[in-house]
Amino acid sequence: MTSSATAATPPSPYLVLGAAIVLPASGHVILGVPVRGLQFLFFMVILAWVTAKIAPADASFVGRHAGGFLIYALSILDAYKIARIRTAKWVHNARRDNDSAQSGIETHT
Template structure:
């Protein structure tokens, strides 16, 4: 049944990357895993608060909130990786069906 149905293209990984950079957890929401994005947001806030409490008073803003910045960076990487994996799987599946999403000649085995 899946051979006759068209497989819809996943979200562009660069769109997910841009959204994740601009607004934390938005990349995960675009990908359809909002709970994962909320988990990243929760730990981002908690670790930013903890590092703000233990950082020296003369530290920069990034230094005072280093834990939150670390989780923010990890959430960007996670959303982009998830989008790239979904895109690679989609390309693989469409090539197996005989379609070539990039316009070339698909190899037939």
């Protein structure tokens, strides 16, 4: 049986969000899922290259690499969502364990 009091506190969703904005895939690394971050990086590079090849010559830098920026934005949202879910689960389990400890009921997970 593991109690949320003994379970490690998940990283702050805002820390993960900031890291993911500053450096792509770093939010996933902080969350302990670096392979997922590498997958996002791979598709960022691939789609940036594809859109650079098919974009018109007079397009801006962002326009020429729009596919990569799209995946970058999705990776930020994904890392933040995972962090928020983990934090919400941790808080829920902590409250449940606290309530059961106060009522004398033992929970098994």
